Amino acid sequence: MSESLLSSSAPAAAEPGSSPAPLELGGSLWLRTGAETIGGATRIALLSAIRETGSITGAAKAVGMSYKAAWDAIDAMNNLAGEALVVRAAGGKGGGGTTLTPRGLRLIETFRAVEREHRKFIERASAAIEDFAVDWAMIGRIGMKTSARNQLYGTVSSVKRGAVNDEVALALPGGQAIVAVLTHESTESLGLTIGASAFALVKASWVMLIVDDAGSGGTLRISARNQLRGTVTRVVRGAVNAEVSLALDHADGGANAPVVTAVVTNESVDALELAEGKPAIAAFKASSVILGTND
Incomplete structure (x- = not known):
């Protein structure tokens, strides 16, 4: 064998x-x-x-x-x-x-x-096999199994060292970014340096949805560091909660936009008037992001 x-x-x-x-x-x-x-x-x-x-x-x-x-x-x-x-x-x-x-x-x-x-x-x-290394890395990513609903792939754009933890920014396809906070040991063991490829895992239950009625387009003043803007693509209601998917704003107009999914109550869906085609913001804390790499 x-x-x-x-x-x-x-x-x-x-x-x-x-x-x-x-x-x-x-x-x-x-x-x-x-x-x-x-x-x-x-x-x-x-x-x-x-x-x-x-x-x-x-x-x-x-x-x-x-x-x-x-x-x-x-x-x-x-x-x-x-x-x-x-x-x-x-x-x-x-x-x-x-x-x-x-x-x-x-x-x-x-x-x-x-x-x-x-x-x-x-x-x-x-x-x-042409571009073998690129294809193999992609096979590894799409074959990954995890309980986290949101699995986003990107490139490390910055690493800021703190007294205890590091702040790592991951640039997503399309121009937006995710920030994660993790220990020095995790940063080093994962090989997270600028330009390195990595993926971010975020549970759907950790994602808050926000509607910017003022249409400011800027960063909202809330404690959640990550605020990803996009458009609602799907709302699936359950008995109590609803699963809402958001296609993130993308530099090429959205053809290859990453999707973030949140689980919120049906009451929140009604209150925010979340429906397909409506702009919204997916917000979550930097401490809620788990970073990983493919060896």
Whole structure:
């Protein structure tokens, strides 16, 4: 069985301020029997080292394992395979030797052959996909599952350090922005620097809807830091509450406008006269925003 994945071609993280390492398609390969995994590249490397050295001690050293870990791996492989792959000859002043059975030798060759074909597949798949890194990042975002109704993607436009927390602004497609407050540790662990891609999660129940009857078009004087202007696109009433969706004002006229959804009472919908096509403002606190990134 094999697994393909996205990996960086650089072994270490890029230095601050430097360009990120290019992304490429990578993969891993392992052998299974029924529902159990016999081993992957590491265990096959151990078998190969045993073949070359004739010694558990030498093989363990060659693959960077402890002697105990090597024997544990051998026992596991023998048990899962249902037959011996490795046998240890007793006795002698040197303590005997360790050899592979014909089945163990064949397993190495089988793995190497499949590994070569898997590598060719990865190379062909990588060459066939244009803008692979961009597409893969998008696949990761759209496949994300979360209880937060609002999932907004953007780019970090500013990071302001405070005494305890940081204030991070995320520029959304279309020109508006979301501000989040989070700890220094979270900012650093997520790699939130200017220009980095991130997504914001906001529960629908945390969003307040406001109608600016004065038509000022500016920032309203309320404690909620985030005030996103848009147009109501849908109102779905329930027994007590209603779900109201708002397409945010967008620089291109709204064709690709992000949508924010709020859950408010039916009484609020009536009082604010919220209906499809009516302008409104989605407001929520910076502390209500959860930021995340795709690794």
